[in-house]
Amino acid sequence: MASIDTGGGDGGHKKGPGVKKAKKLSTRVDMTPMVDLGFLLITFFVFTATMSSPTTLDLNMPKDIKDQKEQTEVKESSVLSIMLGKDNQIFYYEGKLTEDGSNFKSTTFKGIRDIIVNKKKEVMSRYVTDPECEAKARAKGRPISECADKDFVVIIKPSPEATYKNTVDILDEMTINQVRTYAMVKIFDQEFELIKATEASSGIK
Amino acid sequence: MPSVKIPRKSTDTDMTPFVDIAFLILSFFIMATKFKPPEPVEITTPGSVLSQKLPENNAVMISIDSSNRVFFSVLSEKDPGKYDAIINGINTSQNLGLSPAEIANFKKTILVGVPFAGLKQLLGTNAKEQDKLKQPGIPVLDSANNQLVWWVREAKNAFAGEKLNYLIKGDGKSKYPTFEAVIAALKRNEEFKYNLVTALDDIPPGTELYIKEKSGEKDLKK
Numbered sequence: 001m002a003s004i005d006t007g008g009g010d011g012g013h014k015k016g017p018g019v020k021k022a023k024k025l026s027t028r029v030d031m032t033p034m035v036d037l038g039f040l041l042i043t044f045f046v047f048t049a050t051m052s053s054p055t056t057l058d059l060n061m062p063k064d065i066k067d068q069k070e071q072t073e074v075k076e077s078s079v080l081s082i083m084l085g086k087d088n089q090i091f092y093y094e095g096k097l098t099e100d101g102s103n104f105k106s107t108t109f110k111g112i113r114d115i116i117v118n119k120k121k122e123v124m125s126r127y128v129t130d131p132e133c134e135a136k137a138r139a140k141g142r143p144i145s146e147c148a149d150k151d152f153v154v155i156i157k158p159s160p161e162a163t164y165k166n167t168v169d170i171l172d173e174m175t176i177n178q179v180r181t182y183a184m185v186k187i188f189d190q191e192f193e194l195i196k197a198t199e200a201s202s203g204i205k
Numbered sequence: 206m207p208s209v210k211i212p213r214k215s216t217d218t219d220m221t222p223f224v225d226i227a228f229l230i231l232s233f234f235i236m237a238t239k240f241k242p243p244e245p246v247e248i249t250t251p252g253s254v255l256s257q258k259l260p261e262n263n264a265v266m267i268s269i270d271s272s273n274r275v276f277f278s279v280l281s282e283k284d285p286g287k288y289d290a291i292i293n294g295i296n297t298s299q300n301l302g303l304s305p306a307e308i309a310n311f312k313k314t315i316l317v318g319v320p321f322a323g324l325k326q327l328l329g330t331n332a333k334e335q336d337k338l339k340q341p342g343i344p345v346l347d348s349a350n351n352q353l354v355w356w357v358r359e360a361k362n363a364f365a366g367e368k369l370n371y372l373i374k375g376d377g378k379s380k381y382p383t384f385e386a387v388i389a390a391l392k393r394n395e396e397f398k399y400n401l402v403t404a405l406d407d408i409p410p411g412t413e414l415y416i417k418e419k420s421g422e423k424d425l426k427k
Contacts, residue, residue, distance in 0.1 A: 031220060038227045045234030056260075056372065056400035057253045061388060063397060084381070113412070158381040164269065165251040165377030167384060168401060172253040178413040186385075 078123040078151040084162035085195045123152040157187040246270045251377040252406035264370040271376040273383045274342025276318035288312040294359035345386035353390035374402035
């Protein structure tokens with residue numbers, strides 16, 4: 001794009017001997033290198049600009065309560081226990097784990113959402129109107145539908161083999177499905193044994 | 206014979222406005238870019254749907270890398286005095302006998318990932334060369350010797366009376382027991398609220414949260 005220097009009077013009419021015409025120099029500067037550099041820098045800054053700044057996920061943990069009496073009682077029928085195993089496997093059971101482990105089921109991260117949603121619906125369908133809770137909700141300006149799922153509790157038990165990603169994913173699932181009450185609890189030995197047995201039988205190493 | 210002269214037009218276009226805009230954009234990006242601080246350990250955070258912004262001041266960052274090493278760092282750009290307070294506290298409580306130069310070096314140290322026994326060596330190294338040191342991570346898994354408890358305690362003391370955020374930045378591949386041990390260290394300091402650093406994910410359509418976000422604040426007015 002170098003511009004051709006057309007200025008100057010060379011080849012022009014000479015007015016005569018001894019009359020020298022000053023050579024006209026073009027005032028144009030070739031800007032191409034500057035523009036090149038400018039765009040190079042633009043591309044650099046565009047690429048380095050951090051567009052996706054990290055976000056945070058809040059996590060509130062309860063205080064460790066030693067006293068059995070102070071522990072929160074939850075209705076057995078509205079509890080969903082989710083255990084995280086190896087290789088993104090999820091194990092779950094509703095209510096209490098039976099002696100023979102017959103209600104111990106396995107799923108994946110794709111399937112867990114439906115299980116949470118279905119359990120939530122089931123708990124909400126069993127809801128008997130609680131005037132006290134609804135009055136409270138009204139006073140706070142919250143929708144009364146919040147009372148319907150107040151009993152629904154999800155207990156998350158990551159096994160020592162679960163990854164941090166699994167933990168965050170399942171906490172995220174709580175937000176996605178608007179589960180208001182959930183807790184992260186240490187896994188029981190019996191449950192961990194069951195996970196290991198299930199994993200061994202299904203060939204997950 | 207009269208010949209028709211076609212005026213020769215220059216092929217040059219005036220690039221000035223174009224260049225003006227280019228440099229305008231350039232200056233915008235220069236100003237808007239905030240360089241990430243160099244990270245000695247690479248951590249890929251998992252995603253979550255929450256779009257809450259990360260606090261950048263008055264925060265303690267606990268990082269867990271993919272091989273379950275735990276690192277401790279303090280984010281306090283506004284008040285560099287906190288760094289000294291924390292390292293002095295550690296020095297006194299652990300009897301490390303750090304020299305003033307080593308204490309001053311803590312400010313420049315981006316991450317601490319060594320047991321107390323190795324702290325003197327880490328802080329004795331120039332901040333630029335610390336990358337080359339292999340940091341084994343702060344021991345947390347043994348609950349009797351969870352050294353992170355001390356770090357959190359000193360940070361809590363240094364920030365007494367101010368709001369201190371606890372950021373946990375874990376690699377997606379790190380195992381749960383390490384995370385649990387980190388939580389345990391925080392719990393032992395009576396801290397129960399944490400922020401987990403995540404990347405932003407889209408909200409899956411059709412879910413309750415999605416419906417709620419779509420309807421905005423409407424559901425609250427019911």
